[in-house]
Amino acid sequence: MKKVLSFSQEQKSLIWKRFVQPEGGTEDEAKHFIEVCEMFGLNPLLNDIVFQRYETRQGPRTNFITTRDGLIRIASMHPDYVGAPVSNVVREGDEFEFLPSEGNVKHKFGKKRGGIIGAYAILKHRRFHPVSVFVDFEEYFKANARSQGGPSPIWDKMPSAMIQKVAEVFVLRRQFPLGGLYTVEEMGLDDIGNGDRGIESITPMPSQSVFQPENEREKMETKREYDKPSSKDSKQKKQQEEAETETEEEQATLSDETSSVTSNEQSRKYVLVKRESGISPSGIPFTKVQVKDASNDETLLVLAKGEEGVQLAEQIPEDQPFHMEVREENGFKFLESVNGHKAIAGVA
Incomplete structure:
Protein backbone atom coordinates (compact mmCIF):
# COMPACT_ATOMS: atom_id res chain seq x y z
CA MET A 1 0.00 0.00 0.00
CA LYS A 2 1.47 3.32 -1.10
CA LYS A 3 1.79 6.10 1.46
CA VAL A 4 -0.57 9.01 0.95
CA LEU A 5 1.26 11.37 3.32
CA SER A 6 4.89 11.82 4.26
CA PHE A 7 5.68 13.70 7.47
CA SER A 8 8.90 15.63 7.92
CA GLN A 9 11.18 14.83 10.85
CA GLU A 10 9.99 18.01 12.54
CA GLN A 11 6.34 16.97 12.13
CA LYS A 12 7.07 13.48 13.48
CA SER A 13 8.75 15.01 16.52
CA LEU A 14 5.73 17.26 17.07
CA ILE A 15 3.31 14.32 16.80
CA TRP A 16 5.38 12.45 19.40
CA LYS A 17 5.47 15.39 21.83
CA ARG A 18 1.86 16.53 21.39
CA PHE A 19 -0.10 13.32 20.97
CA VAL A 20 1.79 10.10 21.78
CA GLN A 21 4.07 10.90 24.71
CA PRO A 22 1.33 12.61 26.82
CA GLU A 23 -0.76 9.43 26.49
CA GLY A 24 2.09 7.31 27.85
CA GLY A 25 2.89 5.84 24.43
CA THR A 26 6.23 4.29 23.53
CA GLU A 27 8.53 5.18 20.64
CA ASP A 28 7.55 1.99 18.82
CA GLU A 29 3.87 2.86 19.22
CA ALA A 30 4.61 6.35 17.88
CA LYS A 31 6.31 4.87 14.80
CA HIS A 32 3.32 2.57 14.26
CA PHE A 33 0.89 5.48 14.64
CA ILE A 34 2.81 7.67 12.19
CA GLU A 35 3.05 4.79 9.71
CA VAL A 36 -0.74 4.30 9.79
CA CYS A 37 -1.32 8.05 9.42
CA GLU A 38 0.92 8.21 6.36
CA MET A 39 -0.65 5.10 4.82
CA PHE A 40 -4.23 6.38 5.14
CA GLY A 41 -3.51 10.07 4.62
CA LEU A 42 -4.80 11.14 8.04
CA ASN A 43 -3.05 14.03 9.78
CA PRO A 44 -3.21 14.14 13.60
CA LEU A 45 -2.03 17.76 13.47
CA LEU A 46 -5.33 18.56 11.72
CA ASN A 47 -7.39 16.46 14.16
CA ASP A 48 -8.05 13.74 11.54
CA ILE A 49 -7.01 10.96 13.92
CA VAL A 50 -6.40 10.43 17.64
CA PHE A 51 -3.84 8.25 19.42
CA GLN A 52 -5.34 6.45 22.44
CA ARG A 53 -3.46 4.25 24.92
CA TYR A 54 -5.08 2.63 27.94
CA GLU A 55 -4.44 -0.14 30.43
CA THR A 56 -6.38 -3.40 30.56
CA ARG A 57 -6.05 -6.52 32.68
CA GLN A 58 -4.19 -8.08 29.75
CA GLY A 59 -1.77 -5.16 29.55
CA PRO A 60 -1.62 -1.84 27.68
CA ARG A 61 -3.56 -1.41 24.45
CA THR A 62 -3.49 1.27 21.77
CA ASN A 63 -6.16 2.41 19.34
CA PHE A 64 -5.91 4.80 16.42
CA ILE A 65 -9.26 6.54 16.20
CA THR A 66 -10.76 8.59 13.39
CA THR A 67 -14.23 10.00 12.62
CA ARG A 68 -16.90 9.50 10.00
CA ASP A 69 -15.42 12.38 8.01
CA GLY A 70 -12.02 10.73 8.28
CA LEU A 71 -13.45 7.55 6.77
CA ILE A 72 -14.97 9.49 3.89
CA ARG A 73 -11.59 11.11 3.25
CA ILE A 74 -9.91 7.69 3.16
CA ALA A 75 -12.60 6.27 0.87
CA SER A 76 -12.46 9.27 -1.49
CA MET A 77 -8.77 8.56 -2.19
CA HIS A 78 -9.50 4.95 -3.18
CA PRO A 79 -9.54 4.29 -6.96
CA ASP A 80 -12.85 2.41 -6.65
CA TYR A 81 -14.64 5.25 -4.84
CA VAL A 82 -17.60 6.57 -6.84
CA GLY A 83 -19.28 8.90 -4.35
CA ALA A 84 -20.33 9.52 -0.76
CA PRO A 85 -22.89 7.27 0.98
CA VAL A 86 -26.56 7.84 0.19
CA SER A 87 -28.32 7.89 3.54
CA ASN A 88 -31.45 9.10 5.28
CA VAL A 89 -33.59 8.73 8.37
CA VAL A 90 -36.71 6.56 8.35
CA ARG A 91 -39.67 7.82 10.37
CA GLU A 92 -43.10 6.50 11.25
CA GLY A 93 -45.45 7.10 8.34
CA ASP A 94 -42.75 6.67 5.68
CA GLU A 95 -42.93 4.02 2.97
CA PHE A 96 -39.78 1.96 3.43
CA GLU A 97 -38.47 -1.33 2.07
CA PHE A 98 -34.98 -2.63 2.89
CA LEU A 99 -33.37 -4.84 0.20
CA PRO A 100 -29.96 -5.93 1.56
CA SER A 101 -29.41 -8.63 -1.08
CA GLU A 102 -29.68 -5.95 -3.76
CA GLY A 103 -27.75 -3.33 -1.82
CA ASN A 104 -30.71 -1.00 -2.10
CA VAL A 105 -33.74 0.47 -0.32
CA LYS A 106 -37.06 1.93 -1.38
CA HIS A 107 -37.90 4.98 0.68
CA LYS A 108 -40.59 7.59 0.29
CA PHE A 109 -41.40 10.26 2.88
CA GLY A 110 -44.90 10.03 4.33
CA LYS A 111 -47.26 13.00 4.36
CA LYS A 112 -47.33 12.86 8.15
CA ARG A 113 -43.96 11.77 9.53
CA GLY A 114 -43.72 10.58 13.12
CA GLY A 115 -40.95 9.34 15.38
CA ILE A 116 -37.58 8.05 14.19
CA ILE A 117 -37.44 4.32 13.41
CA GLY A 118 -33.86 4.09 12.15
CA ALA A 119 -31.50 5.09 9.37
CA TYR A 120 -30.04 3.48 6.27
CA ALA A 121 -26.97 4.05 4.13
CA ILE A 122 -26.01 2.81 0.66
CA LEU A 123 -22.48 2.93 -0.73
CA LYS A 124 -21.55 2.07 -4.30
CA HIS A 125 -18.23 0.64 -5.45
CA ARG A 126 -16.60 0.70 -8.87
CA ARG A 127 -15.91 -3.07 -8.87
CA PHE A 128 -18.20 -4.58 -6.22
CA HIS A 129 -21.94 -4.65 -5.68
CA PRO A 130 -23.39 -1.78 -3.65
CA VAL A 131 -23.80 -2.37 0.09
CA SER A 132 -26.74 -1.18 2.18
CA VAL A 133 -27.19 -1.19 5.96
CA PHE A 134 -30.04 -0.32 8.30
CA VAL A 135 -29.56 0.57 11.98
CA ASP A 136 -32.29 0.65 14.61
CA PHE A 137 -32.74 4.03 16.31
CA GLU A 138 -34.12 2.85 19.66
CA GLU A 139 -31.05 0.73 20.49
CA TYR A 140 -28.59 3.55 19.88
CA PHE A 141 -30.70 6.25 21.50
CA LYS A 142 -31.13 4.28 24.73
CA ALA A 143 -27.40 3.51 24.84
CA ASN A 144 -26.19 7.05 24.15
CA ALA A 145 -28.73 9.78 25.00
CA ARG A 146 -28.23 11.55 28.33
CA SER A 147 -32.01 11.59 28.84
CA GLN A 148 -31.85 7.77 28.82
CA GLY A 149 -28.95 7.59 31.26
CA GLY A 150 -26.32 7.59 28.50
CA PRO A 151 -23.26 9.84 28.19
CA SER A 152 -24.11 12.17 25.31
CA PRO A 153 -26.46 15.19 25.16
CA ILE A 154 -25.88 15.36 21.39
CA TRP A 155 -28.23 12.41 20.91
CA ASP A 156 -30.99 14.39 22.65
CA LYS A 157 -30.35 17.50 20.55
CA MET A 158 -29.74 15.95 17.11
CA PRO A 159 -31.05 12.36 17.15
CA SER A 160 -31.69 12.11 13.41
CA ALA A 161 -28.23 13.38 12.47
CA MET A 162 -26.55 10.98 14.90
CA ILE A 163 -28.36 7.81 13.81
CA GLN A 164 -27.71 8.70 10.15
CA LYS A 165 -24.00 9.04 10.96
CA VAL A 166 -23.99 5.56 12.51
CA ALA A 167 -25.38 4.03 9.32
CA GLU A 168 -22.77 5.82 7.21
CA VAL A 169 -19.90 4.55 9.38
CA PHE A 170 -21.06 0.95 9.03
CA VAL A 171 -21.39 1.10 5.26
CA LEU A 172 -18.02 2.86 4.80
CA ARG A 173 -16.21 0.20 6.79
CA ARG A 174 -17.90 -2.60 4.81
CA GLN A 175 -16.97 -1.23 1.39
CA PHE A 176 -13.40 -0.03 1.98
CA PRO A 177 -10.51 -1.64 3.93
CA LEU A 178 -9.47 0.26 7.06
CA GLY A 179 -6.85 -2.04 8.59
CA GLY A 180 -6.54 -1.53 12.35
CA LEU A 181 -8.30 1.81 12.28
CA TYR A 182 -11.28 2.45 14.57
CA THR A 183 -13.88 5.20 14.54
CA VAL A 184 -15.29 7.12 17.47
CA GLU A 185 -18.66 5.67 16.52
CA GLU A 186 -17.35 2.14 17.13
CA MET A 187 -15.37 2.98 20.28
CA GLY A 188 -18.23 4.76 22.02
CA LEU A 189 -16.16 7.78 23.04
CA ASP A 190 -17.87 10.82 24.48
CA ASP A 191 -16.16 14.05 23.44
CA ILE A 192 -12.81 12.82 24.69
CA GLY A 193 -9.77 13.77 22.66
CA ASN A 194 -6.23 15.02 23.08
CA GLY A 195 -6.25 18.49 24.59
CA ASP A 196 -9.41 20.32 23.62
CA ARG A 197 -10.26 18.18 20.60
CA GLY A 198 -13.80 16.88 20.84
CA ILE A 199 -15.10 13.60 19.48
CA GLU A 200 -18.79 12.88 19.14
CA SER A 201 -20.08 9.83 20.95
CA ILE A 202 -21.87 6.88 19.43
CA THR A 203 -21.85 3.63 21.37
CA PRO A 204 -21.56 0.61 19.05
CA MET A 205 -24.43 -1.85 19.08
CA PRO A 206 -24.52 -5.29 17.43
CA SER A 207 -27.85 -4.97 15.68
CA GLN A 208 -28.21 -3.88 12.06
CA SER A 209 -31.56 -5.34 11.17
CA VAL A 210 -34.84 -4.90 9.36
CA PHE A 211 -38.25 -4.57 11.02
CA GLN A 212 -39.78 -7.52 12.82
CA PRO A 213 -43.07 -8.37 11.07
CA GLU A 214 -46.25 -7.58 12.97
CA ASN A 215 -47.46 -11.19 12.76
CA GLN A 266 -12.20 0.08 46.29
CA SER A 267 -9.61 -1.25 48.75
CA ARG A 268 -6.81 -0.52 46.25
CA LYS A 269 -4.84 2.70 46.59
CA TYR A 270 -3.86 4.91 43.68
CA VAL A 271 -1.52 7.87 43.24
CA LEU A 272 -2.24 10.78 40.90
CA VAL A 273 0.28 11.14 38.05
CA LYS A 274 -1.37 13.70 35.77
CA ARG A 275 -4.72 15.43 35.37
CA GLU A 276 -5.84 17.31 32.23
CA SER A 277 -9.16 19.07 31.66
CA GLY A 278 -10.80 20.58 28.60
CA ILE A 279 -14.09 21.41 26.90
CA SER A 280 -15.31 19.68 23.75
CA PRO A 281 -16.63 21.62 20.72
CA SER A 282 -20.16 20.66 21.81
CA GLY A 283 -19.55 22.33 25.19
CA ILE A 284 -19.09 19.22 27.33
CA PRO A 285 -16.33 19.49 29.98
CA PHE A 286 -14.08 16.47 30.50
CA THR A 287 -11.00 15.44 32.47
CA LYS A 288 -8.37 12.82 31.68
CA VAL A 289 -6.71 11.42 34.80
CA GLN A 290 -3.55 9.32 34.74
CA VAL A 291 -3.04 7.36 37.98
CA LYS A 292 -0.69 4.68 39.27
CA ASP A 293 -1.73 1.61 41.25
CA ALA A 294 0.28 1.85 44.48
CA SER A 295 0.43 -1.94 44.83
CA ASN A 296 2.03 -2.79 41.47
CA ASP A 297 2.96 0.57 39.82
CA GLU A 298 0.51 -0.14 36.96
CA THR A 299 -0.48 3.07 35.15
CA LEU A 300 -4.16 3.63 34.31
CA LEU A 301 -5.95 6.23 32.22
CA VAL A 302 -9.33 7.19 33.70
CA LEU A 303 -11.88 9.48 32.03
CA ALA A 304 -14.39 11.82 33.69
CA LYS A 305 -17.25 13.37 31.68
CA GLY A 306 -19.61 16.27 32.29
CA GLU A 307 -19.51 18.85 35.07
CA GLU A 308 -20.25 16.25 37.73
CA GLY A 309 -17.42 14.05 36.48
CA VAL A 310 -14.97 16.96 36.35
CA GLN A 311 -15.88 17.98 39.90
CA LEU A 312 -15.32 14.41 41.03
CA ALA A 313 -11.91 14.29 39.33
CA GLU A 314 -10.92 17.51 41.11
CA GLN A 315 -11.40 15.72 44.44
CA ILE A 316 -8.43 13.44 43.69
CA PRO A 317 -5.62 14.50 46.07
CA GLU A 318 -2.28 15.40 44.50
CA ASP A 319 0.02 14.47 47.38
CA GLN A 320 -1.46 11.35 48.95
CA PRO A 321 -2.86 7.93 47.95
CA PHE A 322 -6.60 7.64 47.38
CA HIS A 323 -9.30 5.07 46.67
CA MET A 324 -11.43 5.16 43.55
CA GLU A 325 -14.15 3.20 41.79
CA VAL A 326 -14.29 3.03 37.99
CA ARG A 327 -16.74 1.76 35.39
CA GLU A 328 -15.27 -0.03 32.37
CA GLU A 329 -16.99 0.52 29.03
CA ASN A 330 -15.68 -0.45 25.58
CA GLY A 331 -12.16 -0.84 27.00
CA PHE A 332 -12.14 2.60 28.65
CA LYS A 333 -12.32 3.35 32.38
CA PHE A 334 -14.73 6.05 33.60
CA LEU A 335 -14.47 7.57 37.08
CA GLU A 336 -17.36 6.66 39.40
CA SER A 337 -16.17 7.61 42.91
CA VAL A 338 -13.20 9.07 44.81
CA ASN A 339 -12.61 8.02 48.42
CA GLY A 340 -16.22 6.87 48.61
CA HIS A 341 -17.66 10.10 47.20
CA LYS A 342 -19.70 9.78 44.00
CA ALA A 343 -20.68 12.41 41.45
CA ILE A 344 -23.73 14.50 42.33
CA ALA A 345 -26.60 13.39 40.07
CA GLY A 346 -28.33 16.05 38.06
CA VAL A 347 -25.32 18.32 37.62
CA ALA A 348 -24.85 19.01 33.90
Whole structure:
Protein backbone atom coordinates (compact mmCIF):
# COMPACT_ATOMS: atom_id res chain seq x y z
CA MET A 1 0.00 0.00 0.00
CA LYS A 2 1.47 3.32 -1.10
CA LYS A 3 1.79 6.10 1.46
CA VAL A 4 -0.57 9.01 0.95
CA LEU A 5 1.26 11.37 3.32
CA SER A 6 4.89 11.82 4.26
CA PHE A 7 5.68 13.70 7.47
CA SER A 8 8.90 15.63 7.92
CA GLN A 9 11.18 14.83 10.85
CA GLU A 10 9.99 18.01 12.54
CA GLN A 11 6.34 16.97 12.13
CA LYS A 12 7.07 13.48 13.48
CA SER A 13 8.75 15.01 16.52
CA LEU A 14 5.73 17.26 17.07
CA ILE A 15 3.31 14.32 16.80
CA TRP A 16 5.38 12.45 19.40
CA LYS A 17 5.47 15.39 21.83
CA ARG A 18 1.86 16.53 21.39
CA PHE A 19 -0.10 13.32 20.97
CA VAL A 20 1.79 10.10 21.78
CA GLN A 21 4.07 10.90 24.71
CA PRO A 22 1.33 12.61 26.82
CA GLU A 23 -0.76 9.43 26.49
CA GLY A 24 2.09 7.31 27.85
CA GLY A 25 2.89 5.84 24.43
CA THR A 26 6.23 4.29 23.53
CA GLU A 27 8.53 5.18 20.64
CA ASP A 28 7.55 1.99 18.82
CA GLU A 29 3.87 2.86 19.22
CA ALA A 30 4.61 6.35 17.88
CA LYS A 31 6.31 4.87 14.80
CA HIS A 32 3.32 2.57 14.26
CA PHE A 33 0.89 5.48 14.64
CA ILE A 34 2.81 7.67 12.19
CA GLU A 35 3.05 4.79 9.71
CA VAL A 36 -0.74 4.30 9.79
CA CYS A 37 -1.32 8.05 9.42
CA GLU A 38 0.92 8.21 6.36
CA MET A 39 -0.65 5.10 4.82
CA PHE A 40 -4.23 6.38 5.14
CA GLY A 41 -3.51 10.07 4.62
CA LEU A 42 -4.80 11.14 8.04
CA ASN A 43 -3.05 14.03 9.78
CA PRO A 44 -3.21 14.14 13.60
CA LEU A 45 -2.03 17.76 13.47
CA LEU A 46 -5.33 18.56 11.72
CA ASN A 47 -7.39 16.46 14.16
CA ASP A 48 -8.05 13.74 11.54
CA ILE A 49 -7.01 10.96 13.92
CA VAL A 50 -6.40 10.43 17.64
CA PHE A 51 -3.84 8.25 19.42
CA GLN A 52 -5.34 6.45 22.44
CA ARG A 53 -3.46 4.25 24.92
CA TYR A 54 -5.08 2.63 27.94
CA GLU A 55 -4.44 -0.14 30.43
CA THR A 56 -6.38 -3.40 30.56
CA ARG A 57 -6.05 -6.52 32.68
CA GLN A 58 -4.19 -8.08 29.75
CA GLY A 59 -1.77 -5.16 29.55
CA PRO A 60 -1.62 -1.84 27.68
CA ARG A 61 -3.56 -1.41 24.45
CA THR A 62 -3.49 1.27 21.77
CA ASN A 63 -6.16 2.41 19.34
CA PHE A 64 -5.91 4.80 16.42
CA ILE A 65 -9.26 6.54 16.20
CA THR A 66 -10.76 8.59 13.39
CA THR A 67 -14.23 10.00 12.62
CA ARG A 68 -16.90 9.50 10.00
CA ASP A 69 -15.42 12.38 8.01
CA GLY A 70 -12.02 10.73 8.28
CA LEU A 71 -13.45 7.55 6.77
CA ILE A 72 -14.97 9.49 3.89
CA ARG A 73 -11.59 11.11 3.25
CA ILE A 74 -9.91 7.69 3.16
CA ALA A 75 -12.60 6.27 0.87
CA SER A 76 -12.46 9.27 -1.49
CA MET A 77 -8.77 8.56 -2.19
CA HIS A 78 -9.50 4.95 -3.18
CA PRO A 79 -9.54 4.29 -6.96
CA ASP A 80 -12.85 2.41 -6.65
CA TYR A 81 -14.64 5.25 -4.84
CA VAL A 82 -17.60 6.57 -6.84
CA GLY A 83 -19.28 8.90 -4.35
CA ALA A 84 -20.33 9.52 -0.76
CA PRO A 85 -22.89 7.27 0.98
CA VAL A 86 -26.56 7.84 0.19
CA SER A 87 -28.32 7.89 3.54
CA ASN A 88 -31.45 9.10 5.28
CA VAL A 89 -33.59 8.73 8.37
CA VAL A 90 -36.71 6.56 8.35
CA ARG A 91 -39.67 7.82 10.37
CA GLU A 92 -43.10 6.50 11.25
CA GLY A 93 -45.45 7.10 8.34
CA ASP A 94 -42.75 6.67 5.68
CA GLU A 95 -42.93 4.02 2.97
CA PHE A 96 -39.78 1.96 3.43
CA GLU A 97 -38.47 -1.33 2.07
CA PHE A 98 -34.98 -2.63 2.89
CA LEU A 99 -33.37 -4.84 0.20
CA PRO A 100 -29.96 -5.93 1.56
CA SER A 101 -29.41 -8.63 -1.08
CA GLU A 102 -29.68 -5.95 -3.76
CA GLY A 103 -27.75 -3.33 -1.82
CA ASN A 104 -30.71 -1.00 -2.10
CA VAL A 105 -33.74 0.47 -0.32
CA LYS A 106 -37.06 1.93 -1.38
CA HIS A 107 -37.90 4.98 0.68
CA LYS A 108 -40.59 7.59 0.29
CA PHE A 109 -41.40 10.26 2.88
CA GLY A 110 -44.90 10.03 4.33
CA LYS A 111 -47.26 13.00 4.36
CA LYS A 112 -47.33 12.86 8.15
CA ARG A 113 -43.96 11.77 9.53
CA GLY A 114 -43.72 10.58 13.12
CA GLY A 115 -40.95 9.34 15.38
CA ILE A 116 -37.58 8.05 14.19
CA ILE A 117 -37.44 4.32 13.41
CA GLY A 118 -33.86 4.09 12.15
CA ALA A 119 -31.50 5.09 9.37
CA TYR A 120 -30.04 3.48 6.27
CA ALA A 121 -26.97 4.05 4.13
CA ILE A 122 -26.01 2.81 0.66
CA LEU A 123 -22.48 2.93 -0.73
CA LYS A 124 -21.55 2.07 -4.30
CA HIS A 125 -18.23 0.64 -5.45
CA ARG A 126 -16.60 0.70 -8.87
CA ARG A 127 -15.91 -3.07 -8.87
CA PHE A 128 -18.20 -4.58 -6.22
CA HIS A 129 -21.94 -4.65 -5.68
CA PRO A 130 -23.39 -1.78 -3.65
CA VAL A 131 -23.80 -2.37 0.09
CA SER A 132 -26.74 -1.18 2.18
CA VAL A 133 -27.19 -1.19 5.96
CA PHE A 134 -30.04 -0.32 8.30
CA VAL A 135 -29.56 0.57 11.98
CA ASP A 136 -32.29 0.65 14.61
CA PHE A 137 -32.74 4.03 16.31
CA GLU A 138 -34.12 2.85 19.66
CA GLU A 139 -31.05 0.73 20.49
CA TYR A 140 -28.59 3.55 19.88
CA PHE A 141 -30.70 6.25 21.50
CA LYS A 142 -31.13 4.28 24.73
CA ALA A 143 -27.40 3.51 24.84
CA ASN A 144 -26.19 7.05 24.15
CA ALA A 145 -28.73 9.78 25.00
CA ARG A 146 -28.23 11.55 28.33
CA SER A 147 -32.01 11.59 28.84
CA GLN A 148 -31.85 7.77 28.82
CA GLY A 149 -28.95 7.59 31.26
CA GLY A 150 -26.32 7.59 28.50
CA PRO A 151 -23.26 9.84 28.19
CA SER A 152 -24.11 12.17 25.31
CA PRO A 153 -26.46 15.19 25.16
CA ILE A 154 -25.88 15.36 21.39
CA TRP A 155 -28.23 12.41 20.91
CA ASP A 156 -30.99 14.39 22.65
CA LYS A 157 -30.35 17.50 20.55
CA MET A 158 -29.74 15.95 17.11
CA PRO A 159 -31.05 12.36 17.15
CA SER A 160 -31.69 12.11 13.41
CA ALA A 161 -28.23 13.38 12.47
CA MET A 162 -26.55 10.98 14.90
CA ILE A 163 -28.36 7.81 13.81
CA GLN A 164 -27.71 8.70 10.15
CA LYS A 165 -24.00 9.04 10.96
CA VAL A 166 -23.99 5.56 12.51
CA ALA A 167 -25.38 4.03 9.32
CA GLU A 168 -22.77 5.82 7.21
CA VAL A 169 -19.90 4.55 9.38
CA PHE A 170 -21.06 0.95 9.03
CA VAL A 171 -21.39 1.10 5.26
CA LEU A 172 -18.02 2.86 4.80
CA ARG A 173 -16.21 0.20 6.79
CA ARG A 174 -17.90 -2.60 4.81
CA GLN A 175 -16.97 -1.23 1.39
CA PHE A 176 -13.40 -0.03 1.98
CA PRO A 177 -10.51 -1.64 3.93
CA LEU A 178 -9.47 0.26 7.06
CA GLY A 179 -6.85 -2.04 8.59
CA GLY A 180 -6.54 -1.53 12.35
CA LEU A 181 -8.30 1.81 12.28
CA TYR A 182 -11.28 2.45 14.57
CA THR A 183 -13.88 5.20 14.54
CA VAL A 184 -15.29 7.12 17.47
CA GLU A 185 -18.66 5.67 16.52
CA GLU A 186 -17.35 2.14 17.13
CA MET A 187 -15.37 2.98 20.28
CA GLY A 188 -18.23 4.76 22.02
CA LEU A 189 -16.16 7.78 23.04
CA ASP A 190 -17.87 10.82 24.48
CA ASP A 191 -16.16 14.05 23.44
CA ILE A 192 -12.81 12.82 24.69
CA GLY A 193 -9.77 13.77 22.66
CA ASN A 194 -6.23 15.02 23.08
CA GLY A 195 -6.25 18.49 24.59
CA ASP A 196 -9.41 20.32 23.62
CA ARG A 197 -10.26 18.18 20.60
CA GLY A 198 -13.80 16.88 20.84
CA ILE A 199 -15.10 13.60 19.48
CA GLU A 200 -18.79 12.88 19.14
CA SER A 201 -20.08 9.83 20.95
CA ILE A 202 -21.87 6.88 19.43
CA THR A 203 -21.85 3.63 21.37
CA PRO A 204 -21.56 0.61 19.05
CA MET A 205 -24.43 -1.85 19.08
CA PRO A 206 -24.52 -5.29 17.43
CA SER A 207 -27.85 -4.97 15.68
CA GLN A 208 -28.21 -3.88 12.06
CA SER A 209 -31.56 -5.34 11.17
CA VAL A 210 -34.84 -4.90 9.36
CA PHE A 211 -38.25 -4.57 11.02
CA GLN A 212 -39.78 -7.52 12.82
CA PRO A 213 -43.07 -8.37 11.07
CA GLU A 214 -46.25 -7.58 12.97
CA ASN A 215 -47.46 -11.19 12.76
CA GLU A 216 -44.22 -12.40 14.38
CA ARG A 217 -44.69 -9.97 17.28
CA GLU A 218 -48.28 -11.17 17.68
CA LYS A 219 -47.11 -14.80 17.77
CA MET A 220 -44.57 -13.97 20.48
CA GLU A 221 -47.16 -12.14 22.58
CA THR A 222 -49.59 -15.05 22.16
CA LYS A 223 -46.91 -17.52 23.19
CA ARG A 224 -46.21 -15.51 26.36
CA GLU A 225 -49.90 -15.66 27.26
CA TYR A 226 -50.02 -19.45 26.83
CA ASP A 227 -46.80 -19.86 28.78
CA LYS A 228 -48.29 -18.21 31.89
CA PRO A 229 -49.16 -20.74 34.63
CA SER A 230 -52.85 -21.24 35.34
CA SER A 231 -54.05 -19.50 38.52
CA LYS A 232 -56.56 -22.31 39.05
CA ASP A 233 -53.87 -24.93 39.39
CA SER A 234 -52.69 -24.61 43.00
CA LYS A 235 -49.93 -27.16 42.54
CA GLN A 236 -48.35 -25.23 39.68
CA LYS A 237 -48.71 -22.00 41.65
CA LYS A 238 -46.87 -23.51 44.61
CA GLN A 239 -44.07 -24.78 42.38
CA GLN A 240 -43.79 -21.35 40.80
CA GLU A 241 -43.52 -19.67 44.22
CA GLU A 242 -40.80 -22.12 45.26
CA ALA A 243 -38.88 -21.44 42.04
CA GLU A 244 -39.17 -17.69 42.57
CA THR A 245 -37.83 -18.07 46.11
CA GLU A 246 -34.82 -20.03 44.84
CA THR A 247 -34.21 -17.39 42.16
CA GLU A 248 -34.30 -14.59 44.74
CA GLU A 249 -31.78 -16.47 46.89
CA GLU A 250 -29.49 -16.94 43.88
CA GLN A 251 -29.76 -13.25 43.02
CA ALA A 252 -28.96 -12.31 46.61
CA THR A 253 -25.88 -14.55 46.53
CA LEU A 254 -24.79 -13.02 43.22
CA SER A 255 -25.32 -9.53 44.64
CA ASP A 256 -23.14 -10.38 47.64
CA GLU A 257 -20.40 -11.68 45.33
CA THR A 258 -20.58 -8.52 43.19
CA SER A 259 -20.42 -6.34 46.30
CA SER A 260 -17.37 -8.27 47.42
CA VAL A 261 -15.61 -7.63 44.10
CA THR A 262 -16.49 -3.93 44.22
CA SER A 263 -15.25 -3.71 47.79
CA ASN A 264 -11.98 -5.36 46.76
CA GLU A 265 -11.53 -2.81 43.93
CA GLN A 266 -12.20 0.08 46.29
CA SER A 267 -9.61 -1.25 48.75
CA ARG A 268 -6.81 -0.52 46.25
CA LYS A 269 -4.84 2.70 46.59
CA TYR A 270 -3.86 4.91 43.68
CA VAL A 271 -1.52 7.87 43.24
CA LEU A 272 -2.24 10.78 40.90
CA VAL A 273 0.28 11.14 38.05
CA LYS A 274 -1.37 13.70 35.77
CA ARG A 275 -4.72 15.43 35.37
CA GLU A 276 -5.84 17.31 32.23
CA SER A 277 -9.16 19.07 31.66
CA GLY A 278 -10.80 20.58 28.60
CA ILE A 279 -14.09 21.41 26.90
CA SER A 280 -15.31 19.68 23.75
CA PRO A 281 -16.63 21.62 20.72
CA SER A 282 -20.16 20.66 21.81
CA GLY A 283 -19.55 22.33 25.19
CA ILE A 284 -19.09 19.22 27.33
CA PRO A 285 -16.33 19.49 29.98
CA PHE A 286 -14.08 16.47 30.50
CA THR A 287 -11.00 15.44 32.47
CA LYS A 288 -8.37 12.82 31.68
CA VAL A 289 -6.71 11.42 34.80
CA GLN A 290 -3.55 9.32 34.74
CA VAL A 291 -3.04 7.36 37.98
CA LYS A 292 -0.69 4.68 39.27
CA ASP A 293 -1.73 1.61 41.25
CA ALA A 294 0.28 1.85 44.48
CA SER A 295 0.43 -1.94 44.83
CA ASN A 296 2.03 -2.79 41.47
CA ASP A 297 2.96 0.57 39.82
CA GLU A 298 0.51 -0.14 36.96
CA THR A 299 -0.48 3.07 35.15
CA LEU A 300 -4.16 3.63 34.31
CA LEU A 301 -5.95 6.23 32.22
CA VAL A 302 -9.33 7.19 33.70
CA LEU A 303 -11.88 9.48 32.03
CA ALA A 304 -14.39 11.82 33.69
CA LYS A 305 -17.25 13.37 31.68
CA GLY A 306 -19.61 16.27 32.29
CA GLU A 307 -19.51 18.85 35.07
CA GLU A 308 -20.25 16.25 37.73
CA GLY A 309 -17.42 14.05 36.48
CA VAL A 310 -14.97 16.96 36.35
CA GLN A 311 -15.88 17.98 39.90
CA LEU A 312 -15.32 14.41 41.03
CA ALA A 313 -11.91 14.29 39.33
CA GLU A 314 -10.92 17.51 41.11
CA GLN A 315 -11.40 15.72 44.44
CA ILE A 316 -8.43 13.44 43.69
CA PRO A 317 -5.62 14.50 46.07
CA GLU A 318 -2.28 15.40 44.50
CA ASP A 319 0.02 14.47 47.38
CA GLN A 320 -1.46 11.35 48.95
CA PRO A 321 -2.86 7.93 47.95
CA PHE A 322 -6.60 7.64 47.38
CA HIS A 323 -9.30 5.07 46.67
CA MET A 324 -11.43 5.16 43.55
CA GLU A 325 -14.15 3.20 41.79
CA VAL A 326 -14.29 3.03 37.99
CA ARG A 327 -16.74 1.76 35.39
CA GLU A 328 -15.27 -0.03 32.37
CA GLU A 329 -16.99 0.52 29.03
CA ASN A 330 -15.68 -0.45 25.58
CA GLY A 331 -12.16 -0.84 27.00
CA PHE A 332 -12.14 2.60 28.65
CA LYS A 333 -12.32 3.35 32.38
CA PHE A 334 -14.73 6.05 33.60
CA LEU A 335 -14.47 7.57 37.08
CA GLU A 336 -17.36 6.66 39.40
CA SER A 337 -16.17 7.61 42.91
CA VAL A 338 -13.20 9.07 44.81
CA ASN A 339 -12.61 8.02 48.42
CA GLY A 340 -16.22 6.87 48.61
CA HIS A 341 -17.66 10.10 47.20
CA LYS A 342 -19.70 9.78 44.00
CA ALA A 343 -20.68 12.41 41.45
CA ILE A 344 -23.73 14.50 42.33
CA ALA A 345 -26.60 13.39 40.07
CA GLY A 346 -28.33 16.05 38.06
CA VAL A 347 -25.32 18.32 37.62
CA ALA A 348 -24.85 19.01 33.90
